[in-house]
Amino acid sequence: MLADDYYGRDLNGQYDNDQDAFNAIRCVDAPAPTDAASWVSADQQFRQAAPFLSYGQFTGFAPRDLCALWPVPATSTPHAASPAGPGKVVVVSTTHDPATPYQAGVDLARQLGAALITYDGTQHTAVFDGNDCVDTAVVRYFVDLTVPPANLRCGS
Incomplete structure (x- = not known):
């Protein structure tokens, strides 16, 4: 199952x-x-x-x-992200994510000029997974466009 x-x-x-x-x-x-x-x-x-x-x-x-x-050739090569668009981006990165290194989230947030939420945990995803600190910050951003405070760190 x-x-x-x-x-x-x-x-x-x-x-x-x-x-x-x-x-x-x-x-x-x-x-x-x-x-x-x-x-x-x-x-x-x-x-x-x-x-x-x-x-x-x-x-x-x-x-x-x-x-x-694969029948279609690759269309990209690894490169730094460079966003074009309105508003701030929020990145959530987990310190001990088994699939995505924490530093990758830190680097992405830096490249995007984004707000970074650090989640001290071990799962792959943290948003809407039961952590009040992460969920509250993300919901406030989605609903009110309130950017999380700099260096927000949420415990597991």
Whole structure:
């Protein structure tokens, strides 16, 4: 049931398009390696760094990244964000997020000239996840356009 919920499977066995959208966005974000030697090398490094996650004996045939076979070329390369538009942006970054490094949120806020809310926690997302400090600051911004105070830090 948890996997069904995570992957957006409904009671009729149908899936939403979240994973499709994720793959499409990821594959056009930046060019993916397309030569087999780089896949094998990355697979060997992965197995050395995290042998407990290995899927079996090394065969020399590493799994390909879906993006290497994506039919549309990447349209972007890594670059600094440069916003154009009205108003201030608010970035929420979690100190021990397992998926996104905290420093990435700090850097994004700096690049955008945004207000940064730091959440001291371990989950991937913090907004509307039960932390009153984060939720109040975000709701005030959404409703009243009240920018959170500088260096707002919210505990878990």
